[in-house]
Amino acid sequence: MHYLMGRLSACIMDQIGLLPGGEFRAAVDEARGLPFCEILLKDRSIRITIQRTLSKLSLYGKLRLAYCLLFSMEAITKEQIEMFKDKDLLEQLLAELGETFPELREVIVDERDRYMAYQFRSLCKPLFPGVPSINVAVVGFGHKTGIRSYWPAAADPSVLGDCMNVPVAPLSERLFLRTAKYTLIGSTLFLLYLTGRLTYRRILLPLATGIRAMLL
Numbered sequence: 001m002h003y004l005m006g007r008l009s010a011c012i013m014d015q016i017g018l019l020p021g022g023e024f025r026a027a028v029d030e031a032r033g034l035p036f037c038e039i040l041l042k043d044r045s046i047r048i049t050i051q052r053t054l055s056k057l058s059l060y061g062k063l064r065l066a067y068c069l070l071f072s073m074e075a076i077t078k079e080q081i082e083m084f085k086d087k088d089l090l091e092q093l094l095a096e097l098g099e100t101f102p103e104l105r106e107v108i109v110d111e112r113d114r115y116m117a118y119q120f121r122s123l124c125k126p127l128f129p130g131v132p133s134i135n136v137a138v139v140g141f142g143h144k145t146g147i148r149s150y151w152p153a154a155a156d157p158s159v160l161g162d163c164m165n166v167p168v169a170p171l172s173e174r175l176f177l178r179t180a181k182y183t184l185i186g187s188t189l190f191l192l193y194l195t196g197r198l199t200y201r202r203i204l205l206p207l208a209t210g211i212r213a214m215l216l
Contacts, residue, residue: 027138042119042137044112048166052111055167056103059176065101111163113146114154120147121154 031037054062120137127133139147153159169177 024138031136040123042116042123043139044115044163048164049107049112051166052163053104053107055169056107057101059173061101061103065104109142110146111161113143114150114159114161115163116143117147117150117154118157118159121151 028039031039057065116137116139120135123133123135125133137147150159
């Protein structure tokens, strides 16, 4: 799943001519040039996000998501990216995501909004009495509305809920996925063996025989 989501991100960035996470790289470069500026990464770990996503999806949902990530990548233009910056359109797209994959909307968007709102709120404390701290948060455009909505309650740790817990998948599902994994590995190795054997018999062996005949 890490590979599929990384492939999707790389595909989109390649189409529009940008590096993945380019806006965050620019923010880090800018912050490094400021005196007494500390860079803090306050998004939830991608490992936890993906594990929670997989735990929320049924086996059919996992297969469906994998299919969409592999075969449903349409070309994206810079004009479409500019359209996504429109708040109403973005909210509509997130709503459509919630209809198709409600588990994805909950884990990838809503839970991370809660997590980041809590993390940002915890930073908003005075450095010294009467000396406020100055914090600048750089987030994806799709998280702005959610973070604002959770901000009033973000001072309370209970806003996090269970978003840091990773449920264990059912035993039957784990056995199926592990069996599928090793079956795929075994099939790949077997195909490599057949390919090597065929190459040896049809190319290397006749070539070696011809060279030996020439030498003799």
